[in-house]
Amino acid sequence: MLDNLLFGFGVALSWSNLAFCFVGVTAGTLIGVLPGIGPLAGVALLLPLTYSLPPIGAIIMLAGMYYGAQYGGSTTSILLRLPGDSSSVVTALDGYAMAQRGRAGAALTIAALSSFVAGTLSTLLLALAAPPLAAVALSFGPADYFSLVVLGLIAAAGLGHGSVAKSVAMVALGLLLGIVGIDITTGMLRFTLGLRELEDGIDLVSVAIGLFGFSHIIFSLEESRSEQRAVAPIHKLSLTRQELRDSALPTVRGSLLGSLLGVLPGGGAVLSSFVSYALEKRISKQPDAFGQGAAAGVAGPESANNAAAQTSFIPLLTLGIPPNAVIALIGGAMVLQGITPGPEVIDKQPALFWGVVASMWIGNLMLLLLNLPLVGLWVQLLKIPQTYLFPAVILFASIGVYSTNGRAFDVFLAAAFGVLGYGLLKLRFEPAPLMLGFVLGPLLEENFKRALLLSRGDLAVFVTEPKSLVLLGLATALLCVFTLPSIARRRHKVFAESDN
Amino acid sequence: MKQGIHALFSALLLAAGAFFAQPAGAASFPSEPIKLVVGYPPGGSTDIAARIIADKLEKEIGKPVLVDNRAGASGIVGASTVARATPDGHTLLFAASPEIALVQALGRQINYNPRTDFEPITIIAQVPFMLVIHPDVPAKDLRAFLDYARKNPNKVNFASYGLGTSNHLIGEYFKTHTDTRLVHVPFKGSAPAMTDLLAGRVQMAFDTVPVVLPQVESGKLRALGVATKDRSPLAPNVPTLHEAGLPDFVGGTWFGLYAPAKTPEDVLAYLNRAFVNALKDPDVSQKLHGRGIVPVGSSPAELTAFADSEIKRWSEVVQRAGIKLQ
Numbered sequence: 032m033l034d035n036l037l038f039g040f041g042v043a044l045s046w047s048n049l050a051f052c053f054v055g056v057t058a059g060t061l062i063g064v065l066p067g068i069g070p071l072a073g074v075a076l077l078l079p080l081t082y083s084l085p086p087i088g089a090i091i092m093l094a095g096m097y098y099g100a101q102y103g104g105s106t107t108s109i110l111l112r113l114p115g116d117s118s119s120v121v122t123a124l125d126g127y128a129m130a131q132r133g134r135a136g137a138a139l140t141i142a143a144l145s146s147f148v149a150g151t152l153s154t155l156l157l158a159l160a161a162p163p164l165a166a167v168a169l170s171f172g173p174a175d176y177f178s179l180v181v182l183g184l185i186a187a188a189g190l191g192h193g194s195v196a197k198s199v200a201m202v203a204l205g206l207l208l209g210i211v212g213i214d215i216t217t218g219m220l221r222f223t224l225g226l227r228e229l230e231d232g233i234d235l236v237s238v239a240i241g242l243f244g245f246s247h248i249i250f251s252l253e254e255s256r257s258e259q260r261a262v263a264p265i266h267k268l269s270l271t272r273q274e275l276r277d278s279a280l281p282t283v284r285g286s287l288l289g290s291l292l293g294v295l296p297g298g299g300a301v302l303s304s305f306v307s308y309a310l311e312k313r314i315s316k317q318p319d320a321f322g323q324g325a326a327a328g329v330a331g332p333e334s335a336n337n338a339a340a341q342t343s344f345i346p347l348l349t350l351g352i353p354p355n356a357v358i359a360l361i362g363g364a365m366v367l368q369g370i371t372p373g374p375e376v377i378d379k380q381p382a383l384f385w386g387v388v389a390s391m392w393i394g395n396l397m398l399l400l401l402n403l404p405l406v407g408l409w410v411q412l413l414k415i416p417q418t419y420l421f422p423a424v425i426l427f428a429s430i431g432v433y434s435t436n437g438r439a440f441d442v443f444l445a446a447a448f449g450v451l452g453y454g455l456l457k458l459r460f461e462p463a464p465l466m467l468g469f470v471l472g473p474l475l476e477e478n479f480k481r482a483l484l485l486s487r488g489d490l491a492v493f494v495t496e497p498k499s500l501v502l503l504g505l506a507t508a509l510l511c512v513f514t515l516p517s518i519a520r521r522r523h524k525v526f527a528e529s530d531n
Numbered sequence: 532m533k534q535g536i537h538a539l540f541s542a543l544l545l546a547a548g549a550f551f552a553q554p555a556g557a558a559s560f561p562s563e564p565i566k567l568v569v570g571y572p573p574g575g576s577t578d579i580a581a582r583i584i585a586d587k588l589e590k591e592i593g594k595p596v597l598v599d600n601r602a603g604a605s606g607i608v609g610a611s612t613v614a615r616a617t618p619d620g621h622t623l624l625f626a627a628s629p630e631i632a633l634v635q636a637l638g639r640q641i642n643y644n645p646r647t648d649f650e651p652i653t654i655i656a657q658v659p660f661m662l663v664i665h666p667d668v669p670a671k672d673l674r675a676f677l678d679y680a681r682k683n684p685n686k687v688n689f690a691s692y693g694l695g696t697s698n699h700l701i702g703e704y705f706k707t708h709t710d711t712r713l714v715h716v717p718f719k720g721s722a723p724a725m726t727d728l729l730a731g732r733v734q735m736a737f738d739t740v741p742v743v744l745p746q747v748e749s750g751k752l753r754a755l756g757v758a759t760k761d762r763s764p765l766a767p768n769v770p771t772l773h774e775a776g777l778p779d780f781v782g783g784t785w786f787g788l789y790a791p792a793k794t795p796e797d798v799l800a801y802l803n804r805a806f807v808n809a810l811k812d813p814d815v816s817q818k819l820h821g822r823g824i825v826p827v828g829s830s831p832a833e834l835t836a837f838a839d840s841e842i843k844r845w846s847e848v849v850q851r852a853g854i855k856l857q
Contacts, residue, residue, distance in 0.1 A: 373745025
């Protein structure tokens, strides 16, 4: 194994491959920083450029862009409460709160450091255990997915406000928004209002930018008119010892969580950041601090999404199955280079496999060196007066939303979600549980139906499959924790989250 | 990178040359960049095929050829954009079978007429399907599999990209054609379907050759045949389904090029020549073949006849299988 990794470093450390890696991670950072323009649009744009490159260099570059975007995506989340892509939605919660307390530099540094640690751990995992992890992904059937999603949804209550009813309402609204579009099992159109654009469902980017970004801009404008809000003074950029200590364990937990969830098709990076946040909040000694700028609330999700981005290569490189759209695009690039992603890549293309794995660690190091000096620069953004900053942000976010599908409709949709988000903020509903419901809703329904289709309608399948049974057991236990009155009193303390 | 810059410069030079060489008048088509509308997101096989061809075409005609992804509603969003575009040949539909043939067969509500709102230009390519099963199914070839499926009705599951998609319809066609009772399990696209097929939760699927071939070669799936007239050059050892015992069983998806109705004749002729030439290019052909896409390049009349035959055939399948959308 060590020989293989050394061989991989030999490949990745050639001058040309280092250059490809650098171009990839730099482009990824930029794409991540632009709100709404996610790695999918970025990789699609860069794809034609790779046609004339050598295969290994091309894949190293595209991979670098993908995990590079995970670094960059957190920047606008932290500074402007505007998620650069969907997997950094959660970072907006505590990252932005930290920025408001004048700790923007610290939050950005935590994001970069925890992403680096996550990148290192998941690269190691990729090198050590790619085939067994792929086997785990394969053994996850529809019943198991369903139960995993149930567990995730129950945990979602922890994302929200003190009021259980409000959290549940938000999750339910999210679930309903998630099923908009054509149902693949019956072909039925649901809640499409006769709009062609809604047949494939509501785009995640529109929801995220609208609910988190636009709504917040409206809210801030109102606030700054009523009371002239001073921009939080930017303290030292470096971390305090306390912040470093608070981030250490969440980073390790987030990395492991992200590495595991990244392998599973579908949810991947987005899900892992939500789950990590919920987990950190639950086990924290100071749950009250979450939502008010807890370092752990940045470190956990940021490490999780970066780790997930990296391990999501496992199914592609070992099974030939892309777990998400970006990886599918990278798989497409491999095919164009004459390499078929699949079980034989490791044996037949060892230079490619180990070279790409090694380049991931090198890329992460480059990202760290690239991002730490940039922290000072990004923080200056906060000094721009709102009169200039907000229109610019809205412009860039709109371009980002438009670029996802090339449809103006999505921009209007983001605007509508901005208004909805503003209403929710006013009524003290948290948008985070809605987001999770929205992501998980389609997975829940699809896997429920598929599990029953495969079991020929036998509901017992959810308890006869061992993994499903364990997950449902955990979900039930969690539900008990919520509903038992004595613990429920404590719950208020655990889950209360301030409004801003 | 260096090569990229070279390519950029040579493209610029070509463009400049073409600009000065351009005669005035009606023959000056194309006078602006050509937009190939693809009704699917970037990265899918329709998109990749369009990009490979656009790349070549750009060099041939000396104007930028842009791929415009208007994804949504299985290609319908893209097709309706082109149906309403200015008919000057600068906006073209790089169509796949769903928005032209399957929408009609499934009786979906659409705001364009695939037969009258477009001018056919050429059949771009065929994308054949391969029939694969999980190796746990006790059958080495098609005949044995059919025996097994008939003896065990409603036991074999077959995966598809979703209700009413191309590989769902070919699965239903297979059912009626072979008189077997298989259970349809829809997925959201090819990748999740492949996961459950590899794990053996579903036993059978039709999918494109490059997707299933690596799995077949490593023994994780078993190929029963390709649904084409001739064997696939990618998998010369796999028989056609015709050879394996299903006479004339062919099917897959296909790409065709259309312009909005009322596009001038000479422009259509120009486009037909340009695209057919691009498809003949060895480099383009090799890249397409690598993705399991078989380039064609036909006359406009052949595209019309082929599309009509597809509409007729899949309408029959939809009716016999009783598939209902909406």
